[in-house]
Amino acid sequence: ASDSVSVSQFPTLTRYIMGKTGDKELAILLMALQLACKATSRACNKAGIAMLFGLAGEVNSTGDDQKKLDVLSNEIFIDALTNCGACAVLVSEENEDPIFVPEDKAGRFVVAFDPLDGSSNIDCNVSTGTIFAVYEKKSEKNATVSDILRTGNDILVAGYCMYGAATELVISFKGHGVHRFTLDPSLGEFVHIQAHVQLPEGGGKKIYSCNEGNSRNWDAAIKGIIGKWKDSDKPYAARYVGSMVSDVHRTILYGGVYLYPADAKSKHGKLRVLYEGFPMAFIMEQAGGAASCGMFKGKIQRLLDIVPETIHEKCPVVIGCKRDVEAVLEEYKIQG
Ligand code: AHM
Numbered sequence: 001a002s003d004s005v006s007v008s009q010f011p012t013l014t015r016y017i018m019g020k021t022g023d024k025e026l027a028i029l030l031m032a033l034q035l036a037c038k039a040t041s042r043a044c045n046k047a048g049i050a051m052l053f054g055l056a057g058e059v060n061s062t063g064d065d066q067k068k069l070d071v072l073s074n075e076i077f078i079d080a081l082t083n084c085g086a087c088a089v090l091v092s093e094e095n096e097d098p099i100f101v102p103e104d105k106a107g108r109f110v111v112a113f114d115p116l117d118g119s120s121n122i123d124c125n126v127s128t129g130t131i132f133a134v135y136e137k138k139s140e141k142n143a144t145v146s147d148i149l150r151t152g153n154d155i156l157v158a159g160y161c162m163y164g165a166a167t168e169l170v171i172s173f174k175g176h177g178v179h180r181f182t183l184d185p186s187l188g189e190f191v192h193i194q195a196h197v198q199l200p201e202g203g204g205k206k207i208y209s210c211n212e213g214n215s216r217n218w219d220a221a222i223k224g225i226i227g228k229w230k231d232s233d234k235p236y237a238a239r240y241v242g243s244m245v246s247d248v249h250r251t252i253l254y255g256g257v258y259l260y261p262a263d264a265k266s267k268h269g270k271l272r273v274l275y276e277g278f279p280m281a282f283i284m285e286q287a288g289g290a291a292s293c294g295m296f297k298g299k300i301q302r303l304l305d306i307v308p309e310t311i312h313e314k315c316p317v318v319i320g321c322k323r324d325v326e327a328v329l330e331e332y333k334i335q336g
């Protein structure tokens with residue numbers, strides 16, 4: 001496309017939301033979210049020059065060392081969301097407790113987010129991302145933590161923003177499919193590049209994506225299925241960035257499966273339900289894929305059906321094309 005094409009040929013995110021839902025408060029919320037994504041993208045781009053690489057010297061809600069960019073992006077998101085007038089409660093990976101928006105600024109939405117996911121990739125200029133899930137609060141008056149401790153089936157909007165070669169926002173509105181928007185830096189806007197994104201027909205490329213360094217602690221079913229994929233006539237390829245946003249994004253576009261299973265050391269896996277598992281499972285299902293925990297607490301569980309009891313709870317994650325997710329679940333039956 002040349003620079004002379006009209007702006008309206010590439011609708012912006014805000015225009016897109018208004019056109020699809022007509023919900024002005026939701027449009028305001030998503031304007032705040034996209035502003036925070038743009039500011040985080042800018043911080044990632046300038047990190048080397050602005051001396052933003054390295055540790056901040058603090059530990060976050062789950063005991064991980066915080067990077068300077070973790071702290072900065074968290075401040076960016078909290079500032080944008082508490083001041084937009086559309087939020088009641090926020091849950092961030094970086095904050096131990098939920099953040100209740102003061103009554104005079106509060107709105108109808110509840111947002112769980114990981115401001116900058118993929119910590120291990122921050123300092124070496126490999127893709128990172130933001131992940132978020134939006135709910136509408138149930139409480140009539142002031143919001144409580146019960147407004148966020150709900151199943152993933154209650155999600156209204158989920159999305160992620162990938163800070164990669166380009167900055168890309170992928171959003172799914174319940175009932176409206178999955179949409180891709182790319183940040184046009186010269187315009188400072190996210191422009192719509194693909195509607196109703198679906199995983200490739202039949203499951204797409206044969207790719208498994210997981211941290212195989214954990215394999216000695218996996219259960220028999222996960223060891224079994226990965227072994228089968230590697231030993232088949234046309235073996236699966238291994239691809240693992242180590243940033244969930246990038247690994248899930250590739251899975252949606254190319255096919256295959258992404259796994260962070262439970263193991264003997266981590267019975268709940270590594271990823272957090274509210275701002276990693278749920279939003280990615282929601283997007284994956286909306287894109288025609290599947291999302292499971294595999295075997296969790298003694299039974300096979302669809303990921304979105306979990307009801308979290310605490311805000312930083314973890315769950316095992318097996319998400320991707322139906323072909324591969326079903327093969328994992330089948331392996332649990334075979335292994336008993
Ligand atoms: P983080 O929230 O501390 O960044 O951890 C989440 C990340 C995911 O993006 C990624 O898929 C996973 O952790 C990688 O974990 P590992 O380094 O154990 O493979």
Ligand code: MG
Nearest residue numbers: 093114117118
């Ligand atoms: Mg994270």
